[in-house]
Amino acid sequence: MQEFDKKEFIKNVEEYIGVFFRRPIEDATKQQVYQGVAYTVKNMIIDDWLETHKAYEEQDLKTVYYLSMEFLVGRALGNMITNLKADSSIREVLEELGYDLENIEDEEPDAALGNGGLGRLAACFLDSLSTLGYPAYGCGIRYKYGMFEQRIENGYQVEVPDNWLKNGNPFEIKRSEYATTIKFGGYVRMIRDEFGNDRFIQEDYQSVRAIPYDMPILGYGNHVVNTLRIWDAEAIDTFNLDSFDKGEYQKAVEQQNLARTICEVLYPNDNHIAGKELRLKQQYFFVSASIQRAVAKYMEAHEDIHKLYEKVVFQLNDTHPTVTVPELMRILLDDYYLGWEEAWEITSKTCAYTNHTIMSEALEKWPIDLFKKLLPRIYQIVEEINRRFIMQILSEYPSEAKKIEKMAILYDGQVRMANLAIVGSFSVNGVAKLHTEILMKQELKDFYEMFPWKFNNKTNGITQRRFLLHGNPLLASWITGKIGDGWITDLSQMEKLLPYIEDEQSRKEFMEIKYKNKVRLAAYIKEKNGIIVNPDSIFDVQVKRLHEYKRQLLNILHVMYLYNQLKSNPEMEFYPRTFIFGAKASAGYERAKAIIKLINSVAEVVNNDETIQDKIKIIFIENYRVSNAEIIFAAADVSEQISTASKEASGTGNMKFMLNGALTLGTLDGANVEIVEEAGAENVFLFGLHSDEVIEYEQHGGYSPRELYNSDKDMKRVVDQLVDGTYSTDKSLFATLYDSLLAGRGGEPADRYFILKDFKSYLEAQKEVEKAYLKKESWARAAMRNTAKCGKFSSDRTIEEYVRDIWHLNKVHL
Ligand code: GLG
Structure with a gap:
């Protein structure tokens, strides 16, 4: 430049x-x-x-290929x-x-090529990789339609296609010269070559061309530019009459359709598998293209394929790109003619896997029939990996037949992708301390016992360049004025703010900035929602994907409770509060959509009730996404991180709030645990069951939500209000939510996410929040301390740990 x-x-x-x-x-x-x-x-x-x-x-530097179905880069x-x-x-x-x-x-x-935390993490990682000067490619899919645009109509979520490319994308470059062919279906024929070796040829397949588009990822002020490479599909041959003549009409049409559909749309599921054939096609499509290209690039500059792992590492972002393992095997076996052992050694030294969740509904499993039909050669390889792995289990645990049931890759008619990823990788990491512990002690216990050296923790992080420097310019320049601009590339320097906590003037300035940011958000809300909110009220914010385990329902039940209190006791002491929600629900997730409708129905009643004199306002921000998130974090007083303990692997929104001086109200879940360690328990509002208690209940039962409901009249009242017409003339509208709390169904226990169990404790913590906010000086101290102690949560720190423990990269010299 x-x-x-x-x-x-x-x-x-x-x-x-x-x-x-x-x-x-x-x-x-x-x-x-x-x-x-x-x-x-x-x-x-x-x-x-x-x-x-x-x-x-x-400089012949080693490169990390960060393989991810999602990159939520935003603008x-x-x-x-x-x-x-x-x-x-x-x-x-x-x-x-x-x-x-x-x-x-x-x-x-927004380039919304992701759902939520997992995709945004990938985007933050790319920012940090460039800023730190490490060679990296992000590899993903150029979805024509990204995460849908959410509109709220009549209180309901309506999904509108996100045609983000309609005006073109100025930042991308089409790299036709790197197009590769991807094969699906057909069958595998074995032939004997001239040297007497068995060769496997895929025949009668359909294929598409994968075309890469490159987007630049700039480091901060260091001239380093890495690449986000996203693949699009094109038909191999344009549809022509020739094939019609040859009687291959059907195949030509099918190939065209394949190319047209494969990159069409991002599946809008977060923490939940869609299980659709097209999804597996997407996975193999971008993985095969990325791996083929990475290997070819390596071979352009090196001779010995056996040393691939010295220059290349594939990081699998969740199980979505797990076909990397058999695909790399296929390339080594079929294209480079290596033997199984040497191919396996290279593969398992090149792949590393990150686990992002323990939610069983998110664990990817593919029906063997589908997998085999779509990827016949890959399936053969998976079978052989599985066969050898089972032999290994048998020899290490000869008398424990149960192990096979739990650990096999192929089992009960399914391909278990997490098991394949673990077996084929040299590193398996969780995304926060607590999460990694749960993986090692519970979810992946058997694997941990067998391969303890593979397991490690990498607590997530976020980039302060987007979520403070860009998103909160007032605070950013105030901080720079106090401690210099070193924090921009070294967030641990925020600790230099600590002495200012004791300075009255600084606290005043800090809170004035918060106030201005609340005014900015209030203007946004006025424009979008047509509602006037009071910037002097407490801005209590929960923005994240809508999922039952994240417990937006608990939040709104508390608001309903407060409203009941105010109605029956209008003179009670009450500090005004603005409850702000933002959340997309997966299009097919009915309960999540019912929760959105509930929030909006409660808002409708409460916001328009003059008798409570604007003491409570409820705002649902439409179409929550990266660009408006920046404005929201900057304006928050309270950060709602209230997932059922053990369910949120890490969370990253929690870190963005902390960075911007909001106080966490949360459970001891995910990275909240580490936020408490850093900020100090006195600067965080904790409540609820601990993860071991949740796990204990899940494994041994003993929790009866109905008993609680019958013995607590305030709780009973709000739960009944879901079905008594208070918030909807159609009393059945929220019956599914009512049932989820009290009845359960089809093997699912009632109140699976312990909302009623944690209700009282949440109410108390909320009361503490109000009390604390009234003490302006100590609130300001706590807010500043949160900002000052957020250093650990920079994705720069996370990336340095990946580099040190997993990737072993060197920085480029420019
Ligand atoms: C997952 C988890 C989050 C985590 C994120 C990034 O649910 O807790 O912070 O990945 O590791 N699906 C997700 O968003």
Whole structure:
């Protein structure tokens, strides 16, 4: 990147607008100006992008390929400008042209190629990898439609397709030269080659062409540019009459359809498997393309395939890319003619697996029939991996037949992807201390016993560049004013803020910034929801995917309880509160959608009840996504992290709130445990069952929600209000929620997520929140302490740990 040249910048923007839209800048629409600016910014980094890759090659550096079905990167322009450190110059230029940078940024659609935490983690990791100067590719899918846009109509979630590419994507580059062929279906024929070796040939298959699109990932102020490579599918041959003549009409049509459908849409399920054939196609499609390309790239510069693992590491983001293991085996066996043992040694030294959940409904299993039909050669290899693994189990545990039942890869007609990932990887990591412990002691106990050396923890992190520097500019510049800007690339330096906690003036400034950010969010809410909220009220926020285990239902039940209290005792002491929700539910998840409707129905009643004098407001923010998240985190006082203990593997929203000076109200779950360690228990509001208690109940029973409900009249009242018409004339509307708490069904226990069990304790913790907020000075101290102690939760720290323990990369010298 050259020095920023204002004239040159304007000239470039004008030129792009001219070339693309045949317009002078004065007549351009905001979208066109955005495009002009985006191409200009891309132009500013192109040389660095080239240089970075040249340096990687010259220095022959090991590369991590982060394989992920999801990259929830959000908007790129603002982030690039931030990482170019060109924020103020570009802002100035645009102002001269009569535009404001935020408005231009708002023209960019979010690249919503992910559902939630797992996809956003991948995006934060890429930001950190570049900022730290490590060679990396993100490998994923270029979904035509990303995460759906959520509209709330009449209180219900409505899903609208997210056509994020409709105006093109200025940042991507199509790399047709790296297209590869991916084969599905058909059968495998064995032949004997001229040297007498058995060879396996896939025949009568359908194939598609995988075409990569590269997006630049900039490091912060260091000229390093890594690549997010997302694959699109194209038909191999264009549909022609020729094949019709040859009687291959059917096959030609099928191939066309395959290419058209494979990258069409992201499955909108978070922590829940869809189990659809197309999903497995997506997985193999992007994995095969990525691995083929990675191996080819390695061989362009090296001779010995046996040493692949010295230069390449594949990190599997959850089980979704697990076919990496048999695919790499296939390439080594069938394309490089290696023997099984040597191929296995290379593979299992090159792959590493991250587990993100213990939720059983999220554990991927594929019916063997489907798997075999779609991936016949891959299936053969999985069978052999399984056969050898079972032999190993038998020899290590000759008298424990149960082990096979639990650990086999192929079992009961299914391919168990987690088992395959563990067996084929040299590293298995969880994403927070507690989660990793639960993996080792419970969920993956047998694997841990057999391969203890594979297991390790990597507590998640987030990038402070997006979630503070970009998302909360007021606080960011205040912090820089106090302690310098070292925190931007070394978040542990936030501790330097600690002394300021004792300074009254600093506390005042800190809380003033919080107030301004609340005003900013209030304006957003006014614009989007048409509701006026009071920035002096407590902003109590729960934004994340809607899932029963995350317990948004507990949150709204508490609001219903407060409302009951206020109604029966209008004079009670009550500090005004704004409850803010944001959440998408998977399109087919009925209970989750019912919870959204419930929140909106309660909001409708409470927000319009004049008798409570605006003491409670309930806001449901439509279409929660990365871009509005930045505004929300900055404005929060209270961070709701209330999952059933043991269920949230880590959580990362919790870290973004902490960074922005919100106090956590949470269970001892996921990374909350470590937030408590860092911030100090006195600066966090804890409640609820502990994970071992939850697990104990799950394994041995003994919890009766109905007993609780019958013995606690406040609880009974709110639960009954789900079905007594208080919030809906149709009394059956929330019956499924009522039943989930009290009845259970089809083998599922009542109140599976211990909402009623934790209800009282949550109420008490909420009362503490109110009391604490009234003591302005100590609240300010606690908020500042949260910000000051969030250093551990930078994804820079997480990446350094992956590098140290798993990837063993070296930094590039530019
Ligand atoms: C998962 C988990 C989260 C975790 C995230 C990133 O549910 O607890 O923070 O991955 O590791 N599906 C997810 O979002």
